[in-house]
Amino acid sequence: MKNILSKYHKYLLVVALILSSIAISIRGKNGEIKLVLHNYPVLITLLITVSLFLVAIYFQINKKKISILSNQIKKQSKFKDDGIDALIGGLTERQKEVYGLIISGKTNKEIMTELFIEQSTLKSHINQIYGKLNIKSRSELRSKLKS
DSSP states (O other): OHHHHHHTHHHHHHHHHHHHHHHHOEEEETTEEEETTTTOHHHHHHHHHHHHHHHHHHHHHHHHHHHHHHHHHHHHHHHHHHSHHHHHTTSOHHHHHHHHHHHTTOOHHHHHHHHTOOHHHHHHHHHHHHHHHTOSSHHHHHHHHHO
């Protein structure tokens, strides 16, 4: 039932409007204006009640859809924030240099030579990069970059 209502929710307002229009439709005759259904007050009340019920359902479905969309946006936003690009933004300039050389496939020795740094300094940079990117190895870094 929920799926049917959700699928056709846009028609709920139309049906409610039609039912309300029928309930309050008027006819003029000999200068008198009367409700078409003036002899059936229970039917008028029922039509108006059903119309109000349909409008309430319409708003509940919309509220649920907005909530679902809002949650999806929040999840996507969190996903982007947790993405590798956002994490790389948290690296220092030197760490970004080391990171770039690592992903280009350079060995530690080649990185030390190119940046004119000692092995202990390079290891420190690599450990800080791994910590900030929540990884433990170069292979994990490569797999994160592919995904």
